[in-house]
Structure formats: C-alpha cells, structure tokens
Amino acid sequence: MLRIENLEKRYQTGDHAIKNVTLEVPKGEVMALIGPSGAGKSTLIRCVNRLVEPTSGKIFLGDLELAHLNSSQLRRARTRMGMIFQEYALVERLSVMENVLSGRLGYVGFWRSFFRKFPQPDIDEAFNLLERVGLDHMADKRADELSGGQRQRVGICRALIQNPDLLLVDEPTASLDPKTSRQIMRLICELCEERQLAAIINIHDVLLAQMFARRIVGLQLGSIVYDGPPENLNAEVLTQIYGEEDWEATIENVKEEGEELDTAALLNIAKVHPPS
C-alpha cells in the first residue's frame, strides 16, 4: 500500500534527517517505527503526507506517486492518509463533533463546511465512530473539556472518518498514562485490522511497540537499522538503535506482560462493550 524508495530529507539548517530510506508497508500491516528522539521518525511520516517536503526519493501510495503532486492533487491524496498526533492536535475550541467532521473537509465544499452542513452519511459515520470509541454522548462538548485519552480517541475518529488507506500515527501515547496508552494502542490496532489499513506508528516506547505491532522498524540517525518481527529485538539490536544500555529488563518484561495483557485486554473489551 505504501512504498518509500530512497527517501532523503535534508533540512535547510543542514540536518540530514532521513538517509536513503526504502520501506514498504503492505495493506493491513501495522508497523511500529522505533528509535531515539531525533532519529527522524516524525520527519519520515511527515514526508509521506508532505507536511514536510522530502528532498529526494519517491513515495507511492498504491500507484500514486506523492512526492511530485501539485497542491490540489496533494489535497486529494491527503484525504487517503489519516494522521494521528502526539498531543492529539484537536482544535480545542471546536466541539468533538466538529473535530471529527473536520476529517471530511477534503470531501466537502467550502460553504457546506463553513455552515457545518455536512452530508448525512458523514454525520452517521461520525456518530458510528464516536460510538465505537465510547464518546458519542460527548459529541457537543468542546474538545478542551476532554481528558487525554478521550482526546486521542477523538483524534482517531478524525483520522478514520477520512476513510483512509493508510494511517500515519505519530507518538500516539507520548502524553498518556500507561493504561490509557495500551487502550489507545489496542484501539488503533483493532481498527486497522477491521478496516485492513496499513499503518506506521511512531513510538519511542519499545515495550508497547513489541506488544502491539507485528513488524518493527528501528531508525537510528535517519537510517533503518532493524526491520523484523518483535521477537527478534534483542539486546544487541536495541543497543544498535538506542546505544549502550542494560536491555535485559526490557526484554524480560515484554515476555511476562504479554500474557498478563491478554487477560487485561479481554476484561477491557468486556467493559467497553458489555454483553447485552
């Protein structure tokens, strides 16, 4: 679904953020991108939807080459890529519903969006998504009244209502507590599974990445240094990505928590969708 070929990004300041990255993410695959701060994770996903202009290289979304689109073609291409942000990036003074519906802006004309007269199917879908994440009763609340976890769920709805082929997820759990982080990661992964979306999830938390993604890519100083399943992330690989550190505890933890989590997950799903 997404294919990146020889991507390079050099900032005007001279920072060489992305070095010759080639990567493919097939339909339905959730890929976690790990690496230390400053490794270029954010830059990489922002190059895909061109919030950051790549210096050279090719990016294909299906058959469409993204790096050379003009601005109206780019707008249309962006509707196919949903993005979820680190600090949620909801428009705080708009209501939850307006935030979700803003995901449809690429599909509706200016005056319709100006008067908030979205087509009924969009509104239906917005309510469905909000119901799916358990926030339909909050539709008319202002976004800044919500808690962190709730905001991120609204952010997920905004990305999904675009009906995207690809999800770009930038540190979705960076400002959330451990439990909420897991709920959010689980939600994202479930939704990708249901809708067969390709996803790139930037995440600095190795544990979470290993728990939820079936493929891990390690980025270090703008280059890919690891690409494989989570089981093969050993101390040696982690040292290569992050530098020298005692990694045994991290690796051990994942194995134990993996089992614990399955029960926790079941309990949680039961809580969100009580058996009727």
Place this chain on the structure above:
Amino acid sequence: MSQGAIRRWKRPPFIQNPTLRWGLWVGAAIYLAFAFGTMEVNWDRVAEGVTRGQRFLAAFFPPDFVSRWDSIQDGILESLWMTITSTVIGIILSVPVGLGAARNLAYRPVYLFCRGILAVSRTFPEIILAIFFVKLFGFGPFAGFLALSVGTIGFYGKLLAEDIEDMDPVQAEAIKSVGAGWLQWLNYSVQPQVMPRMIGLGIYRLDINFRESAVVGIVGGGGIGATLLTSFDRYEFDSAAAILLVIIGIVMVLEYTSGYIRRWVQ
C-alpha cells in the same frame, strides 16, 4: 571531593562588562540631573493657573443639559454612528490585511506589503488622520469616519496578525493533513484559535473609537467633539460640562459591557 572550600554564588549580572554596567548608570544619572535642572518652572504662572483653573471648574457647575440639548443629542448620535460604522468597516478591511501580515500564513512579498500598510496606518494618530481627511473631504462626520476606520485597520490588523503568529501550529497542521482547502483550513484551525481574543479586541476598539470620535470632532471631523468645541468657543462652560458628563457616562457603559462580553466569550 575537595573539602573545606566554600563555593560562593552570586546571580550573574545582566550586563557582563562592569565598565559598561556602571557607565550606563552614571550616564543616566547625569542626564536626569541636567534634564530636571534645566526645566524652567515659573511658579508665579503656576499659581495664577491654579486660580484660573478653579474659576474654570466653577463655571462648569451646574452642568446645563437643557439649553443645548438638541445639539448635544445630534452630536452624540453622530458620534455613535461614526463609532459603529468605522469599527465595522475597519475590522472588515483589517481581516485580509491581518491575514497577509501573519508570517506563518503569507508569502514574503505579501507579508511585507501588508506589514507596510499596518505600519503606515499606525504611524499617524487618529487626530492627524482626521486633519488630513478634513482637508480632503471637508468638514463633517465623513472625515471622522474615515480617520477612525484607518486607525482601526492599523490597530486590529496588527493584533490579528500577531495572534495568528502565536497560534498553535499543531492544530493547524492537523487540519492541513486531512486535505482541507485553504479557506477551510482558515475556518477550522485558525479562526477558532483567534476568535475569542478578536471579539474582545473588536469591542475594545469600539470603545476606543467612541472616545476618539470626541477628539476628531475638535479638528472638524463631526460628532460630539464638534459640539464640545462650539460650546467652548461660546464660553458656555455649563453646556460643555454636560457634554463631558455624557461622554464619561457612555464610555463607562461601553467599558463595563466590553469587560462583560470579553469574559463571556473566553
């Protein structure tokens, strides 16, 4: 561990160079000494002025609302007309200028052009603009209306541009990432962020324009200022006092309302 040695700490001075630091203090002291030393105060004239002021104030009392009430009423209505029209037109015209003058929105040439407009309209106080427009279009409230409109563009455009430059870029990025058009992007990410402050500033500007409308009248721009000037020219200080009281009353009402509305929109 080195033991025994006490490590002292003092806040580092703002200006590192001690000569420059003390030089600035001494220089400032010398200038102030000369400045106050050469100020000429003629205490006899001050004493005369005080008694004249007392007579002046005495002439204000009792304020006479009645004998010139018709012209006071006309003046007030004209001032309010001038205030409202110039605020509305000024704000409408300042929106495109303000958008163009925000560095994070506009291309460099547009930015410089719009900043230029703002700089020019802010250079001249309303009274100078009023003198200019009275020369162009003759006496009357139209000149006052133009002066206040131009003043509003400078004030409102600059503050709008600055508010846009201070907005949260991530919210703007998020709306851009869904494939929104430029106008949709403005409407969904910029406008919600700047709107509450802009409503507050709009009402504040209404308040300023009313006060300024009294001033532009003095140079021929119409409104209550013209009425006030006439009453001074005729030595009708009791009517002048009445006009001043009406102005004070309206300003207080506007101030109270604007404070209330600004709290409400936050």
